[in-house]
Amino acid sequence: MSHTLLLIGCGNMGFAMLRGWLREDPTLTVHVVEPADALRDRAAGVGALAVPQLADLPQGLVPEVVFVAVKPNLVEMVLAGCGDFAARGATFVSVAAGVTTAAMAHRLPGGASIVRCMPNTPAAIGEGMMVLYARVDVSDAAKTLVASLLATSGMVAWIDDEAQMDAVTAISGSGPAYVFHFIEALTDAGIALGLPAKTAALLAKQTVLGAGRLAMEADVDPATLRRQVTSPGGTTAAALNVFMSDERTEKLVAEAARAARDRSIELGKSN
Numbered sequence: 001m002s003h004t005l006l007l008i009g010c011g012n013m014g015f016a017m018l019r020g021w022l023r024e025d026p027t028l029t030v031h032v033v034e035p036a037d038a039l040r041d042r043a044a045g046v047g048a049l050a051v052p053q054l055a056d057l058p059q060g061l062v063p064e065v066v067f068v069a070v071k072p073n074l075v076e077m078v079l080a081g082c083g084d085f086a087a088r089g090a091t092f093v094s095v096a097a098g099v100t101t102a103a104m105a106h107r108l109p110g111g112a113s114i115v116r117c118m119p120n121t122p123a124a125i126g127e128g129m130m131v132l133y134a135r136v137d138v139s140d141a142a143k144t145l146v147a148s149l150l151a152t153s154g155m156v157a158w159i160d161d162e163a164q165m166d167a168v169t170a171i172s173g174s175g176p177a178y179v180f181h182f183i184e185a186l187t188d189a190g191i192a193l194g195l196p197a198k199t200a201a202l203l204a205k206q207t208v209l210g211a212g213r214l215a216m217e218a219d220v221d222p223a224t225l226r227r228q229v230t231s232p233g234g235t236t237a238a239a240l241n242v243f244m245s246d247e248r249t250e251k252l253v254a255e256a257a258r259a260a261r262d263r264s265i266e267l268g269k270s271n
């Protein structure tokens with residue numbers, strides 16, 4: 001069934017979702033509000049109807065879902081201009097890190113239907129991790145619609161405790177950047193060991209892709225998969241001795257995730 005959506009903010013995350021939606025379902029009508037000319041053109045290029053500001057949208061527009069993908073400090077200001085959509089029954093979905101549904105509700109008419117989502121940028125290729133939290137007053141029909149739309153961007157999971165959203169942000173929201181950083185480091189290591197840059201980059205990317213898919217599809221856990229690569233006294237053991245001595249990697253990753261979680265909490269307090 002065809003749906004009418006509104007996306008406010010079409011930067012990195014907004015466009016990643018938009019591209020996923022329209023690739024999976026070209027019958028969707030997606031209005032976009034995005035002040036930056038080049039980003040509006042990019043949105044129009046994948047089939048959206050893009051305007052610079054809310055006031056430029058068609059009169060009487062009835063979006064079933066309003067996705068808000070602006071920076072956290074702008075969410076409340078944007079929502080303050082969306083009262084008419086709430087009155088027409090829209091469900092609001094914010095992807096902003098840290099911004100609570102209570103802060104959103106504060107800017108919308110009473111009883112507005114509000115969902116919070118923590119997506120990630122692999123949504124652009126239908127491989128996102130889309131984590132959702134709905135306030136108690138969101139109808140089952142609205143939840144089903146939001147989940148089905150976001151399923152076009154990847155895997156959907158619900159949480160029922162909004163406080164967990166800060167941890168979710170630290171793991172899957174920011175997580176792609178950690179993996180990209182690892183790919184950069186593995187590529188640089190390959191180059192340092194004498195591989196041509198293109199070869200090193202290909203090996204690093206395909207290895208991360210293949211390992212991720214195997215971890216997802218295998219019927220054993222990642223620790224078992226790791227052991228299957230590690231011949232006693234072999235090359236992998238030599239490398240893992242570096243990664244694993246003093247639980248170096250675990251400590252580093254835990255510290256990084258804590259920093260992201262703490263920043264998410266701070267972003268919530270400053271709104």
Ligand SMILES: NC(=O)C1=CN([C@@H]2O[C@H](COP(=O)(O)OP(=O)(O)OC[C@H]3O[C@@H](n4cnc5c(N)ncnc54)[C@H](O)[C@@H]3O)[C@@H](O)[C@H]2O)C=CC1
Pocket residue numbers: 008009010011012013014033034035036039069070071072074078095096097118119120121173174
């Ligand atoms: N980039 C990522 O991987 C993820 C980002 N998020 C969240 O998504 C939100 C957006 O982040 P990014 O896309 O990375 O930032 P971005 O800066 O790439 O995109 C924000 C967009 O909002 C536009 N904008 C500014 N004022 C506006 C207004 N009044 N009306 C409409 N659009 C306006 C900007 O021109 C910009 O294109 C943030 O709240 C962030 O916490 C969540 C998960 C992952």
Ligand SMILES: O=C(O)[C@@H]1CCC=N1
Pocket residue numbers: 097169173174
């Ligand atoms: O860095 C950020 O704040 C956003 C939220 C999760 C990923 N990017």
